[in-house]
Amino acid sequence: MSFISKLGKGLKGAMNAVNADEYQLKGVKAKCIHCGGSHFELGTAQLNTAGLTFLNLDWANGSASLLSCKSCSYIMWFATEPKKIT
Template sequence: MSFISKLSKGLKGAAQALQSDEYEINGTKIQCIHCGHQHFELGEAQLNTAGFTFINLDWANESASILACKKCSHIMWFAKSVKKVV
């Protein structure tokens, strides 16, 4: 296999990975609890606490992963980071 064909194959795989919109957590593929769809938009939100906000340390709060279903728009929150399914 030539260098060009290997490079082409690698770039195609990278492009597919970037377009992937399926996620998993702890080895389990995530599906929408409302409609059963498995394609999501990924986001992140800060889990603010009153104590840290009071002393202007919001940046020190933990974050949550947010998945919005592309079919029904149901939003699910995860305390741990979700992983993209390749």
């Protein structure tokens, strides 16, 4: 394999990696409401309630999905998990 073909293959892989951190919800691409960025880190957070915490049953609480903007670090909360754009 020549240097040029290896370089082209590497650049193609790098371009695919650029979109690896973009997400969508119900067909709409996620966009940061603070800076307009489109690259995010996906996370989850537990939604604790006073009643279940009092009973020591925090594990029974629901959770939310989070998208943290890689440009400005603004965190957006979602009830359903965003899908990664491939």
